Amino acid sequence: MTEADGGLGVTSRPEPRVRSARMAELVRAALGLLETEGAHALTMRRLAALVGMRAPSIYKHFESKAALEVALVEDALFDMGDALHHSVADPGADGPVESLLAAYRSQATSRPNRYRLTTSSAFPRAGLLAGLEDWAGEPFFIVAGEAHLSQALWAFAHGTMILELDDRFLAGSDLDATWQAGAIAFSLPGDRPVGEPASLHPVGRQP
Amino acid sequence: MTEADGGLGVTSRPEPRVRSARMAELVRAALGLLETEGAHALTMRRLAALVGMRAPSIYKHFESKAALEVALVEDALFDMGDALHHSVADPGADGPVESLLAAYRSQATSRPNRYRLTTSSAFPRAGLLAGLEDWAGEPFFIVAGEAHLSQALWAFAHGTMILELDDRFLAGSDLDATWQAGAIAFSLPGDRPVGEPASLHPVGRQP
DNA sequence: ATTCTGGAGCTAACAGCGTTAGCTTGGGAA
DNA sequence: TTCCCAAGCTAACGCTGTTAGCTCCAGAAT
Numbered sequence: 287m288t289e290a291d292g293g294l295g296v297t298s299r300p301e302p303r304v305r306s307a308r309m310a311e312l313v314r315a316a317l318g319l320l321e322t323e324g325a326h327a328l329t330m331r332r333l334a335a336l337v338g339m340r341a342p343s344i345y346k347h348f349e350s351k352a353a354l355e356v357a358l359v360e361d362a363l364f365d366m367g368d369a370l371h372h373s374v375a376d377p378g379a380d381g382p383v384e385s386l387l388a389a390y391r392s393q394a395t396s397r398p399n400r401y402r403l404t405t406s407s408a409f410p411r412a413g414l415l416a417g418l419e420d421w422a423g424e425p426f427f428i429v430a431g432e433a434h435l436s437q438a439l440w441a442f443a444h445g446t447m448i449l450e451l452d453d454r455f456l457a458g459s460d461l462d463a464t465w466q467a468g469a470i471a472f473s474l475p476g477d478r479p480v481g482e483p484a485s486l487h488p489v490g491r492q493p
Numbered sequence: 494m495t496e497a498d499g500g501l502g503v504t505s506r507p508e509p510r511v512r513s514a515r516m517a518e519l520v521r522a523a524l525g526l527l528e529t530e531g532a533h534a535l536t537m538r539r540l541a542a543l544v545g546m547r548a549p550s551i552y553k554h555f556e557s558k559a560a561l562e563v564a565l566v567e568d569a570l571f572d573m574g575d576a577l578h579h580s581v582a583d584p585g586a587d588g589p590v591e592s593l594l595a596a597y598r599s600q601a602t603s604r605p606n607r608y609r610l611t612t613s614s615a616f617p618r619a620g621l622l623a624g625l626e627d628w629a630g631e632p633f634f635i636v637a638g639e640a641h642l643s644q645a646l647w648a649f650a651h652g653t654m655i656l657e658l659d660d661r662f663l664a665g666s667d668l669d670a671t672w673q674a675g676a677i678a679f680s681l682p683g684d685r686p687v688g689e690p691a692s693l694h695p696v697g698r699q700p
Numbered sequence: 701a702t703t704c705t706g707g708a709g710c711t712a713a714c715a716g717c718g719t720t721a722g723c724t725t726g727g728g729a730a
Numbered sequence: 731t732t733c734c735c736a737a738g739c740t741a742a743c744g745c746t747g748t749t750a751g752c753t754c755c756a757g758a759a760t
Binding site: 325326402406407408411420432433434435437438440441442443444445446448449451452454455456459460463464465466467468471472 | 532533609613614615618627639640641642644645647648649650651652653655656658659661662663666667670671672673674675678679
């Protein structure tokens with residue numbers, strides 16, 4: 287990841303907050319609860335029981351449930367940022383856009399409920415570590431090379447991701463092809479992988 | 494809207510559920526609460542107070558809060574579907590993709606909290622009127638002309654929309670340009686509006 | 701005209717939620 | 731040895747969606 291600092295990166299990876307052993311244990315248990323049973327199962331009483339305490343005692347370590355969720359989401363953003371920065375530093379045989387999208391999709395899919403929490407409208411984003419979201423999202427700018435296209439690419443990635451996780455696409459859809467359709471639409475021609483199926487291309491891209 | 498039936502449409506607009514006067518009043522009040530104060534304010538007790546009753550009485554008209562939200566979301570999908578079908582039937586001077594995206598954005602922006610509810614991961618989509626979501630989303634297929642590209646376009650639209658509503662884009666971003674960047678990426682060249690600003694194109698698109 | 705019925709309101713209450721107040725306890729610093 | 735405070739506890743508050751069970755009245759049926 288250090289390579290990226292000397293590269294195109296203009297933001298830097300924030301320093302994660304230090305956590306006591308008990309805090310780390312709570313976050314670990316919370317992640318387990320969230321992923322195995324869903325957001326509705328992540329309650330203070332259930333979490334407390336999981337680590338052998340009672341709900342009010344959690345407040346000795348986190349000032350609110352929101353603060354605990356912030357910890358979960360910061361983990362998610364560090365994981366996502368690391369994966370994305372790695373993908374731009376070392377894109378595979380496919381183009382950089384394909385590589386970035388594959389990293390994004392793989393990361394989100396690995397912990398779907400944490401991804402949902404991270405991108406939820408209700409989540410108190412203001413409490414996040416300063417600069418973390420910008421750093422995690424920077425690879426989109428690096429790959430797209432231009433602000434508006436990078437935002438559009440990010441929006442495509444998030445939109446496709448959340449619709450996939452929520453099973454909103456028509457049953458039986460080939461989602462690999464959907465991701466690839468977006469990758470092609472947002473790729474610079476020179477960066478496109480060779481042997482790209484031409485049918486997926488928006489017909490007649492050239493003026 | 495009837496023109497669309499004879500056109501490319503293969504799905505048809507479902508018949509809305511009939512609502513008693515009291516049900517309609519509740520849905521109207523619920524929408525007001527949702528939009529003016531947000532999802533957290535939409536509680537059975539507050540809604541009941543707004544129409545001059547007590548919370549348990551609502552259950553004489555809707556079997557659960559979820560059923561009431563289904564009514565709100567069905568309204569949203571009918572409104573969205575009507576707007577999108579209208580846009581494909583009568584695209585403006587801009588291309589069909591621009592026109593569709595503009596309709597999508599305008600519709601969602603007009604009732605942001607209802608849009609959030611409609612697209613929320615937690616929403617019980619199974620309770621929706623059969624075929625309603627398919628019908629509302631059909632214009633994306635009509636415009637893109639191909640299944641995967643249409644899904645990618647829909648994903649871009651939703652992603653951009655929810656990020657815009659949640660204020661997730663970098664402060665000061667020109668979101669019109671972001672929408673347009675996506676519109677261009679997903680447009681067939683022949684359909685692109687004339688006089689497209691070349692600067693929006695990713696720099697150095699040529700190899 | 702009387703009776704019956706059922707839709708639509710009500711109160712009381714339950715379980716679960718996040719959270720707070722206030723008490724206790726034990727281990728390390730002074 | 732004393733003191734302090736971090737970290738646990740119980741009880742409780744106000745909120746949530748929801749259920750049980752009662753009442754009341756309009757309109758249909760007799």
